[in-house]
Amino acid sequence: MDRLTKLGGAVAVFIGLITGIGFISKPEQAQRPNILYILADDLGYGDVSVYNPGGQISTPAIDKLAAEGMRFTDAHSPSSVCTPTRYALLTGRYPWRSRLPVGVLRGYSRTLIERDRPTVASLLKQNGYRTAVIGKWHLGLDWVLKRGNEQLLATENYGIKTEMDTALIDFSKNPAQGPATAGFDYSYILPASLDMPPYCYLENQKLTQQPTAYTKGNKLESGYTGPFWREGKMAPSFDFYDVLPTFIQKANAFLKQQKADKPFFLYLPLAAPHTPWVPKKEYTGKSKAGEYGDFVQQVDAAVGEVLRTLESSGLADNTVVMFASDNGPYWRENFVKQFNHKAAGGFRGMKGDAFEGGHRIPLIVRWPGKVKAGSVSNATTTLANLMATCKDILGSPNGIYTPEDSYSILPVLLGETEQVANQPAVVHSSSIGFYAIRKGDWKLIEGLGSGGFTEPKELKPQVGDPIGQLYNLATDPAESQNLYVQNPEKVNELTRLLTAIKQSKTRLTRDH
Missing domain, CATH: 3.40.720.10 (Alkaline Phosphatase, subunit A)
Incomplete structure (x- = not known):
């Protein structure tokens, strides 16, 4: 067998291998x-x-x-x-x-x-x-x-x-x-x-x-x-x-x-x-x-x-x-x-x-x-x-x-x-414009009342009363105990985060 024949055979094998690889890999993509x-x-x-x-x-x-x-x-x-x-x-x-x-x-x-x-x-x-x-x-x-x-x-x-x-x-x-x-x-x-x-x-x-x-x-x-x-x-x-x-x-x-x-x-x-x-x-x-x-x-x-x-x-x-x-x-x-x-x-x-x-x-x-x-x-x-x-x-x-x-x-x-990466919090808005923010177990609602269809929709805070609602959903998923007064640091934390999200023009991260 001369060199040209050998070379042609080698090229054919090489092309066949490439074609085969391409054929095999395509459905794996x-x-x-x-x-x-x-x-x-x-x-x-x-x-x-x-x-x-x-x-x-x-x-x-x-x-x-x-x-x-x-x-x-x-x-x-x-x-x-x-x-x-x-x-x-x-x-x-x-x-x-x-x-x-x-x-x-x-x-x-x-x-x-x-x-x-x-x-x-x-x-x-x-x-x-x-x-x-x-x-x-x-x-x-x-x-x-x-x-x-x-x-x-x-x-x-x-x-x-x-x-x-x-x-x-x-x-x-x-x-x-x-x-x-x-x-x-x-x-x-x-x-x-x-x-x-x-x-x-x-x-x-x-x-x-x-x-x-x-x-x-x-x-x-x-x-x-x-x-x-x-x-x-x-x-x-x-x-x-x-x-x-x-x-x-x-x-x-x-x-x-x-x-x-x-x-x-x-x-x-x-x-x-x-x-x-x-x-x-x-x-x-x-x-x-x-x-x-x-x-x-x-x-x-x-x-x-x-x-x-x-x-x-x-x-x-x-x-x-x-x-x-x-x-x-x-x-x-x-x-x-x-x-x-x-x-x-x-x-x-x-x-x-x-x-x-x-x-x-x-x-x-x-x-x-x-x-x-x-x-x-x-x-x-x-x-x-x-x-x-x-x-x-x-x-x-x-x-x-x-x-x-x-x-x-x-x-x-x-x-x-197990959790959504980088998501700093989840924000909700109600039918009349109440904002709520959720981070971890804690949820803050800006305002008193349901903010929606359940009566009372909105309550005016009395002197000395909280102006919003704070719930720990891990221990109180029914939102029955407002912890707003007892946890001022958590209220401040969530209020600041909500403000940052509302003012942001780009995505915030969990550690913004």
């Missing part, structure tokens, strides 16, 4: 996981049976998800009402940093997320994900004004703190901002809560049907419970009872379209079990907690349906599934007594409150092969941590996706740490 984020609306910590086995509601699908993943016992919504939490979830910024520091948007409100604001969706889209939102948006839409009214747009925060005048909106034109400008490739949404007009759907920011019909409202005397909704414009074919099934149908259709060669992010913010409590007939009487409990059980079945679609599509093994609620339940004390069901678990208060019942929520994460099945984490975390967690999963170095208030929970999910 970390494949970017799909992300499915299911956000229930007003679902309480105690409404999920794995969190509250003694409750009057059964949630087998959500319980099964917990058995297959990690269940958090100390997770919190950044706010105890809808819009602010959704802003924080998608931007990684506490909601009081937005143009609406207190309160919620309505159906005719303009977009709260600024056009150039980085979001979880834009982060994932930049990294090759197909991004979609299906469900309750409640972050505003830039409805187009009729000709001659454009000067209103120059008004600072127009359509944010008060709604746009519906008589001035041109519904024949697509809203100028919304999910698409927040990073979503596809959207099928309800503008706001299911009890707020306009009652209609928009697909890719285009109305599926013009809101030419009108409803006088329903159960307006019920105190925001039962099948309650406000009067206002609606699409002629809109059916309140079909909203949850419609979102699940759209979510299933999206999942069936996905292929393994391109990852997806599906944000699925359900409009339930928020009012109106409208369970379908097949769920009526299924729980022992009235219309609300029946509606929760329908939500659970809906979650199960989506997860089965994910499984049958062959995508489940490479999908991170996250399930959470946007705040605590609207469940008054009379309902606790009537049904013997504690929707907020053993915690004080309800939706809107600075108390734990307003913002401590169920959070479950399943990631096959990464997150230990049946694990339970006591790490204190908040839904604002989604951005940093996704960035960590991707290994993205892009600095614009490092917002002020987001810290990765990936090490917790992987069992590497």
Whole structure:
């Protein structure tokens, strides 16, 4: 054999080895996981049976998800009402940093997320994900004004703190901002809560049907419970009872379209079990907690349906599934007594409150092969941590996706740490603007009263009385003993830290 033949053979072997190595190593490279984020609306910590086995509601699908993943016992919504939490979830910024520091948007409100604001969706889209939102948006839409009214747009925060005048909106034109400008490739949404007009759907920011019909409202005397909704414009074919099934149908259709060669992010913010409590007939009487409990059980079945679609599509093994609620339940004390069901678990208060019942929520994460099945984490975390967690999963170095208030929970999910690294504290805001800060076992509430829907909402301190509330949640999870006067050093410490976080323009660390 001559030298040329030998050399050619050696080259062929060398090329074969390189090709073989490349062929072998390719499937070993970390494949970017799909992300499915299911956000229930007003679902309480105690409404999920794995969190509250003694409750009057059964949630087998959500319980099964917990058995297959990690269940958090100390997770919190950044706010105890809808819009602010959704802003924080998608931007990684506490909601009081937005143009609406207190309160919620309505159906005719303009977009709260600024056009150039980085979001979880834009982060994932930049990294090759197909991004979609299906469900309750409640972050505003830039409805187009009729000709001659454009000067209103120059008004600072127009359509944010008060709604746009519906008589001035041109519904024949697509809203100028919304999910698409927040990073979503596809959207099928309800503008706001299911009890707020306009009652209609928009697909890719285009109305599926013009809101030419009108409803006088329903159960307006019920105190925001039962099948309650406000009067206002609606699409002629809109059916309140079909909203949850419609979102699940759209979510299933999206999942069936996905292929393994391109990852997806599906944000699925359900409009339930928020009012109106409208369970379908097949769920009526299924729980022992009235219309609300029946509606929760329908939500659970809906979650199960989506997860089965994910499984049958062959995508489940490479999908991170996250399930959470946007705040605590609207469940008054009379309902606790009537049904013997504690929707907020053993915690004080309800939706809107600075108390734990307003913002401590169920959070479950399943990631096959990464997150230990049946694990339970006591790490204190908040839904604002989604951005940093996704960035960590991707290994993205892009600095614009490092917002002020987001810290990765990936090490917790992987069992590497027990607490969220570097997170200096967790901050909550109530429906009327009370701030609460949590560090370790201690929680400080700036103000007296619930700060939300539980009476009394706000109390004026008397001479010699404390001006705020301090609780040790390790010994007093029900927040029954105010230790504000007895622990001035802890009050000062948490007050200083809260001030530092509120004033910061970048992320603080645990040892800031």
